[in-house]
Amino acid sequence: MSVLDAKVERLSTDPATGYTAFRLGSFTFRRDEYFAHVSWPKGSHIIEVDRFLRAMVRDIGWGFFYGWIFFDDIFGTTNHYGTVDIFAGSYDKGYREAGIDHLETFTAEAVSEAFEAISRDWISEGYDPLNAPLETGSPIGPKGPERTDPLLRAFIAADRMLGLPGDKPVRSDETGHPINRAFADLEYDAPEIECAPGFEGQLHAINLFEHIARSDVTWNPSISAVTRANICCVTSEEHMLPVIHGNDRNEWFIQLTDEIHWSIADKETGAPRGRVVMRPGDVCAMPADIRHQGFAPKRAMLMVMENGTPGLEQRYASGELKPYPVDFR
Ligand SMILES: [Fe+2]
Structure with a gap:
């Protein structure tokens, strides 16, 4: 079902709580x-509601990411890179068998505006x-004053290596990014830079751990390096990934510090497929046919490698590519 000209509509405001209801297509x-x-x-x-809002702001901020974003087992979005499905129960066996599942396709812009x-x-x-739950207030209760600052942390593009003259400053106490309490025990030696004559001002290096340790958000890329279709994101993770991600391609994880537990299920049905506990130095590839959710008992640093090659999702969906990256024989 496609309702590509739909736009978000404001419905009534509940006088008891102060919150407004919204409609997009036939979802309210x-x-x-x-x-x-x-x-x-x-x-x-x-x-x-906390889970719903933590999922929703990331879904907008990530531009609907790769593949499926499940807010929980039932409700979520699928990115078709230009259009976005909103679904309810479409990847749940019980909802499908009962015939109460529903999916509508909108422009990515309309879903973004609605969310x-x-x-x-x-x-x-x-x-x-x-923010991590320990570092912010609670969304429960009636409506208070609306926030006026940006809900999302916009991407800030660097023109040169971070910290080189003329570019963005690296995160520091002065830029309002203190070391997170969870990483106070790490050492942050600055790299030694020895430039060959003639290259002064063109070569630089930062301590990436220090940069991640100063991130004030969780489960949200803190720095990304993009080389053609290769995307490398580092993030700090604490509590649980507020969405269940359904992959449409392989995704590599490199655990940099601490520990993350991953629950892995079949993407179509939600049937459990495995659990992975990653400790520093562990590397794993999440296959293209699963959904997964991470749990970090203590704030942890994670590096994620994505392949952004256009059309890759169709090559996996058609079976041309195996859902996993390596055959060990
Ligand atoms: Fe993923």
């Missing part, structure tokens, strides 16, 4: 003090869903 969204409620013609679903409108209205001052 409303919240109360504890929960987000999503309805569609044949069904409805309830999600704890931004909902997030703006449903997030009050003192709560930042991009």
